[in-house]
Amino acid sequence: MKKSILRKWPFLFLAILIGAASSTVEGFISIYMMRVVDTALAGDKMLFFNEAKILVLLAILLLPINLALSFAKGLYKYKTLSSLKFTFMDRVFKKNISEFQRDNNGLYISAMTNDMNIIENNYIEGIFQICMNVISFLVAVIVIYSVSPFALLLAIFITLFSTILTMFLSKPLQRHQVQRSKLFEGYTSYIKEVLGAFSIIKANNLSSKVKENFYNKSKDIQYKGYIIDKIYTFFLAIQNFTVNLSFFGIAGVVVFMAIKGRMTTGGVVLIINNMEKIIHPLMQVSEWLPKIFSVKSLFENMEKILKNNNQYEENIELTSFNEGIELKDVSFGYDDILILKNINLKFKKGGKYLIVGPSGGGKSTLLKLLRKYFLPSKGVITVDNLDLKDITKESYFNIIANVEQQIFLFEDTLRNNLTLYKDYSDEEINLAIQRAGLTQFVEELPNKLDTMIYDNGKNISGGEKSRIAIARSLLANKDIIFLDEAFASLDEKVAKEIEKTLLALENITVINVSHILFNDTKESYDRVISIAGGSVS
Numbered sequence: 001m002k003k004s005i006l007r008k009w010p011f012l013f014l015a016i017l018i019g020a021a022s023s024t025v026e027g028f029i030s031i032y033m034m035r036v037v038d039t040a041l042a043g044d045k046m047l048f049f050n051e052a053k054i055l056v057l058l059a060i061l062l063l064p065i066n067l068a069l070s071f072a073k074g075l076y077k078y079k080t081l082s083s084l085k086f087t088f089m090d091r092v093f094k095k096n097i098s099e100f101q102r103d104n105n106g107l108y109i110s111a112m113t114n115d116m117n118i119i120e121n122n123y124i125e126g127i128f129q130i131c132m133n134v135i136s137f138l139v140a141v142i143v144i145y146s147v148s149p150f151a152l153l154l155a156i157f158i159t160l161f162s163t164i165l166t167m168f169l170s171k172p173l174q175r176h177q178v179q180r181s182k183l184f185e186g187y188t189s190y191i192k193e194v195l196g197a198f199s200i201i202k203a204n205n206l207s208s209k210v211k212e213n214f215y216n217k218s219k220d221i222q223y224k225g226y227i228i229d230k231i232y233t234f235f236l237a238i239q240n241f242t243v244n245l246s247f248f249g250i251a252g253v254v255v256f257m258a259i260k261g262r263m264t265t266g267g268v269v270l271i272i273n274n275m276e277k278i279i280h281p282l283m284q285v286s287e288w289l290p291k292i293f294s295v296k297s298l299f300e301n302m303e304k305i306l307k308n309n310n311q312y313e314e315n316i317e318l319t320s321f322n323e324g325i326e327l328k329d330v331s332f333g334y335d336d337i338l339i340l341k342n343i344n345l346k347f348k349k350g351g352k353y354l355i356v357g358p359s360g361g362g363k364s365t366l367l368k369l370l371r372k373y374f375l376p377s378k379g380v381i382t383v384d385n386l387d388l389k390d391i392t393k394e395s396y397f398n399i400i401a402n403v404e405q406q407i408f409l410f411e412d413t414l415r416n417n418l419t420l421y422k423d424y425s426d427e428e429i430n431l432a433i434q435r436a437g438l439t440q441f442v443e444e445l446p447n448k449l450d451t452m453i454y455d456n457g458k459n460i461s462g463g464e465k466s467r468i469a470i471a472r473s474l475l476a477n478k479d480i481i482f483l484d485e486a487f488a489s490l491d492e493k494v495a496k497e498i499e500k501t502l503l504a505l506e507n508i509t510v511i512n513v514s515h516i517l518f519n520d521t522k523e524s525y526d527r528v529i530s531i532a533g534g535s536v537s
């Protein structure tokens with residue numbers, strides 16, 4: 001993940017160049033300020049006006065440079081953050097379905113929101129601040145050195161001492177940041193769950209229990225924030241104290257040098273002006289470094305959740321489906337609990353299969369193996385005699401269509417929800433609509449196919465949602481259609497009609513997992529497979 005930020009180094013480099021220009025001009029300004037003071041005190045009017053003119057010109061020049069700097073900084077932050085977010089999303093969609101499903105979504109949401117914010121504020125901004133402060137420090141070093149190397153040595157010695165002190169004091173801050181991020185993960189998961197179960201919570205009068213849990217979780221986060229603020233305030237107070245002490249110490253020494261005639265008054269003004277540019281950058285670096293290091297654990301956490309534990313290299317591109325699917329002695333379990341035991345099954349191309357059985361018998365699990373969401377723990381599944389394990393997911397997903405138990409609808413038009421953003425002619429769309437028994441539903445919609453579907457289908461019924469999912473799979477025109485309880489929310493008449501359509505599809509393999517068994521359509525299946533207790537009969 002870090003690499004996605006580092007890849008955008010040219011934008012940082014541009015900002016550094018402009019920052020260097022700005023610091024250099026500021027350096028010249030303090031040199032000319034010294035000259036203006038010294039010429040004024042010497043009563044040399046001519047020279048005074050010449051130096052003052054250059055000083056004003058330099059001050060004017062600083063304006064466009066600083067404007068360009070703020071533009072370059074904005075560009076650097078925008079590019080790095082976009083790259084980071086894009087890489088994260090890209091890698092989320094490279095996760096294996098099984099491994100993604102095992103995680104709580106809250107992990108990803110928390111990483112995408114809270115952790116990204118911390119990375120932006122502590123790491124991306126931190127790198128920029130450190131670069132700018134280092135430049136400012138170097139310019140101030142050169143400027144002070146040109147007047148008094150001794151004053152420079154003294155300034156560096158005193159500020160280094162206070163910098164090490166503040167870095168040491170900020171250590172606990174990192175530990176608390178990591179703990180707060182962990183708390184945020186749990187908090188995000190909880191909010192997601194509570195909002196998702198809004199109606200169940202209301203209808204079962206669980207609001208007070210939820211509010212109590214919410215209070216406890218948010219209290220923990222707020223408390224951690226309070227601890228971090230407390231440490232930070234303490235840290236700032238100590239930092240201010242050491243800065244002031246360093247400042248007075250160096251100021252005292254240079255004033256003493258001026259009294260002794262070893263420095264001009266302009267030199268004192270220059271050193272006092274630039275001392276801030278020595279002390280401040282070092283303090284800033286000591287403040288930003290712990291912040292930058294504190295995000296290390298966030299990057300590690302992101303890597304951990306984005307990593308696929310199963311790195312098996314798939315090497316077969318399936319371009320067509322011609323023969324069938326076969327399960328040979330397949331067993332599978334979740335977390336060592338065996339669900340499917342030594343299954344042997346054959347599904348011929350174009351065949352129609354109904355999978356029935358008691359709840360919890362393993363029907364959906366079998367479908368998950370056939371969909372390649374999971375791999376068997378024992379035995380093999382072959383597609384056209386090729387091991388499904390070796391077939392690339394992308395090429396396999398190109399030949400299968402799924403009607404899932406839980407249907408997801410995008411907040412978009414009905415048309416886009418049917419086509420899933422691919423190009424189909426109106427005839428093809430209308431045929432799929434008709435076959436899925438949606439013709440009347442679409443006719444009655446205010447904007448027909450261009451009607452918006454909101455919030456995962458909140459404005460349509462469960463049965464309509466199922467039929468949209470069926471139409472979607474018919475339209476996709478894939479070789480195999482897997483259905484998981486697709487008729488559960490349909491009335492008998494509609495369910496039977498759709499089932500007949502599916503059974504009449506030529507050359508398309510249909511594997512239908514269903515509780516519902518109609519005697520009149522049952523006969524039209526090539527085989528009815530019963531799964532109970534993890535075994536097939």
Ligand SMILES: Nc1ncnc2c1ncn2[C@@H]1O[C@H](COP(=O)(O)OP(=O)(O)OP(=O)(O)O)[C@@H](O)[C@H]1O
Pocket residue numbers: 334335339357358359360361362363364365366515
């Ligand atoms: N992700 C999972 N992790 C752990 N156990 C699971 C998981 N999914 C399912 N199971 C368990 O596997 C067994 C089979 O579940 P499966 O969903 O395959 O049954 P099913 O026959 O489809 O049931 P139903 O008809 O009720 O949907 C059940 O005991 C279930 O609790």
